[in-house]
Amino acid sequence: MAAGKKEFLVLENFIGGKFLPCNSYLDSYDPSTGEVYCKVPNSGKEEIEAAVEAAREAFPAWSSRSPQERSLVLNRLADLVEQSLEELAQAESKDQGKTLTLARTMDIPRSAQNFRFFASSILHHMTECTQMDHLSCMHYTVRTPVGIAGLISPWNLPLYLLTWKIAPAIAAGNTVIAKPSELTSVTAWMLCKLLDKAGVPPGVINIVFGTGPRVGEALVSHPEVPLISFTGSQPTAERITQISAPHCKKLSLELGGKNPAIIFEDANLEECIPATVRSSFANQGEICLCTSRIFVQRSIYSEFLKRFVEASKKWKVGIPSDLSANMGALISKAHLEKVRSYVRKARAEGAQILCGESVDQLSLPLRNQAGYFMLPTVITDVKDESCCMKEEIFGPVTCVVPFDSEEEVIKRANSVKYGLAATVWSNNVGRIHRVAKKLQSGLVWTNCWLIRELNLPFGGMKSSGIGREGAKDSYDFFTEIKTITIKH
Ligand SMILES: NC(=O)C1=CN([C@@H]2O[C@H](COP(=O)(O)OP(=O)(O)OC[C@H]3O[C@@H](n4cnc5c(N)ncnc54)[C@H](O)[C@@H]3O)[C@@H](O)[C@H]2O)C=CC1
Numbered sequence: 001m002a003a004g005k006k007e008f009l010v011l012e013n014f015i016g017g018k019f020l021p022c023n024s025y026l027d028s029y030d031p032s033t034g035e036v037y038c039k040v041p042n043s044g045k046e047e048i049e050a051a052v053e054a055a056r057e058a059f060p061a062w063s064s065r066s067p068q069e070r071s072l073v074l075n076r077l078a079d080l081v082e083q084s085l086e087e088l089a090q091a092e093s094k095d096q097g098k099t100l101t102l103a104r105t106m107d108i109p110r111s112a113q114n115f116r117f118f119a120s121s122i123l124h125h126m127t128e129c130t131q132m133d134h135l136s137c138m139h140y141t142v143r144t145p146v147g148i149a150g151l152i153s154p155w156n157l158p159l160y161l162l163t164w165k166i167a168p169a170i171a172a173g174n175t176v177i178a179k180p181s182e183l184t185s186v187t188a189w190m191l192c193k194l195l196d197k198a199g200v201p202p203g204v205i206n207i208v209f210g211t212g213p214r215v216g217e218a219l220v221s222h223p224e225v226p227l228i229s230f231t232g233s234q235p236t237a238e239r240i241t242q243i244s245a246p247h248c249k250k251l252s253l254e255l256g257g258k259n260p261a262i263i264f265e266d267a268n269l270e271e272c273i274p275a276t277v278r279s280s281f282a283n284q285g286e287i288c289l290c291t292s293r294i295f296v297q298r299s300i301y302s303e304f305l306k307r308f309v310e311a312s313k314k315w316k317v318g319i320p321s322d323l324s325a326n327m328g329a330l331i332s333k334a335h336l337e338k339v340r341s342y343v344r345k346a347r348a349e350g351a352q353i354l355c356g357e358s359v360d361q362l363s364l365p366l367r368n369q370a371g372y373f374m375l376p377t378v379i380t381d382v383k384d385e386s387c388c389m390k391e392e393i394f395g396p397v398t399c400v401v402p403f404d405s406e407e408e409v410i411k412r413a414n415s416v417k418y419g420l421a422a423t424v425w426s427n428n429v430g431r432i433h434r435v436a437k438k439l440q441s442g443l444v445w446t447n448c449w450l451i452r453e454l455n456l457p458f459g460g461m462k463s464s465g466i467g468r469e470g471a472k473d474s475y476d477f478f479t480e481i482k483t484i485t486i487k488h
């Protein structure tokens with residue numbers, strides 16, 4: 001390398017158990033500095049063809065292994081991810097912009113847990129049997145892996161969401177072709193280095209890097225990939241649905257949210273305020289489960305707002321390696337501009353910006369001043385019809401509005417196209433059950449946020465997606481069911 005010339009981390013595709021270079025590469029940025037630091041393969045149809053061939057060859061042997069044998073491999077992968085926790089967390093934080101603390105305590109531990117969880121749950125599935133004695137018949141169901149699974153994941157929780165798809169797919173006996181987001185590909189590439197040691201045979205997990213329109217569409221439209229699991233935005237899901245429709249592919253779509261927090265006057269504000277700050281701003285607000293509409297009962301509205309703004313101002317934005325930071329950088333310049341534009345639109349509509357963007361000053365070290373940082377921003381005096389109350393912003397921006405009655409708040413909470421996650425804060429158990437049941441939301445957390453039970457269904461209603469993931473739901477999705485009738 002010539003003096004003064006910058007060295008980049010150069011990723012390679014992983015196909016058939018081998019790292020393979022690509023003809024062209026994409027720039028990948030460090031969100032905390034705005035500088036290019038990594039080159040990501042810009043793959044296309046050719047690489048998908050090679051991956052399909054490898055996955056097709058690996059399928060008969062892998063799908064014939066017993067669940068116990070596959071479970072051992074998944075457990076070894078979990079061990080290896082845990083052993084590489086620090087290295088993976090450092091890489092995830094640099095690549096995505098999230099704090100090192102969050103990558104260490106949430107992203108990477110959960111990635112290991114995904115493998116360990118499905119290593120266990122695959123051992124416990126049962127099928128059904130019924131009898132028709134009057135016809136001397138019995139009927140039973142069998143489940144078989146679907147084949148080659150196409151897995152497409154986003155940039156907000158890169159390894160966490162990728163492994164949430166890979167683990168159940170291979171546990172059920174499928175082989176996979178995964179396409180991580182082109183914005184955050186590094187930890188997926190690092191995972192490939194662990195596969196051989198874990199005993200994953202060549203071709204069982206193939207990872208192909210590149211953009212959605214090029215390599216993503218080549219994967220989705222491939223006739224030999226009968227199943228697509230996708231997490232990302234609603235417009236991309238629409239496109240995937242269109243492309244896969246002629247092939248009648250199985251689809252699981254985990255999409256966005258416009259998640260309400262409903263705070264009744266009997267809520268414990270000591271617990272509710274810090275939890276709602278976290279649910280609004282964790283991971284820079286870049287989690288599909290983040291709160292972005294806070295409905296507060298009028299009798300406690302002023303007190304809540306004052307305390308919530310105070311707490312939001314203490315949610316520290318810092319460089320990702322700063323262990324005292326609560327929030328790092330947003331994913332990209334384009335995304336930062338998009339999130340900021342919502343704050344400008346709110347102001348133009350007459351809303352008040354109580355803290356954050358355009359109100360407070362962000363202080364950053366010199367080398368991070370071109371990074372994609374933004375302060376946690378709280379908006380009020382905003383109408384339910386405003387785009388800030390309707391559209392997914394996917395950044396550190398949350399709106400706080402008052403409400404009067406239970407009936408009214410349910411109606412308003414349900415008045416958006418999304419239906420992913422809600423939180424309800426109250427000490428009245430009857431009210432909690434009533435409200436939770438009436439909310440159009442795949443997940444409702446009461447008096448808490450983001451406590452995950454991986455056994456139970458995860459997914460959204462309305463434009464938040466199709467299908468559910470979890471122990472039984474993922475098994476159902478990644479297998480085909482057949483009913484067999486025996487006359488005896
Ligand atoms: N889980 C969620 O709710 C997420 C929501 N978003 C939302 O989406 C917005 C845009 O973010 P993007 O990164 O552009 O999300 P996206 O939905 O475009 O990207 C997600 C994944 O889909 C792939 N992809 C994109 N176009 C594709 C296509 N035509 N065919 C196949 N794969 C394709 C991408 O390469 C990436 O791997 C964000 O501002 C946010 O509002 C983004 C990421 C996650």
Ligand SMILES: N/C(=C\C=C\C(=O)O)C(=O)O
Pocket residue numbers: 154156157161164231232254286287288289452458
């Ligand atoms: N799908 C997303 C988050 C999932 C979290 C979980 O399974 O615990 C997302 O942010 O896109």
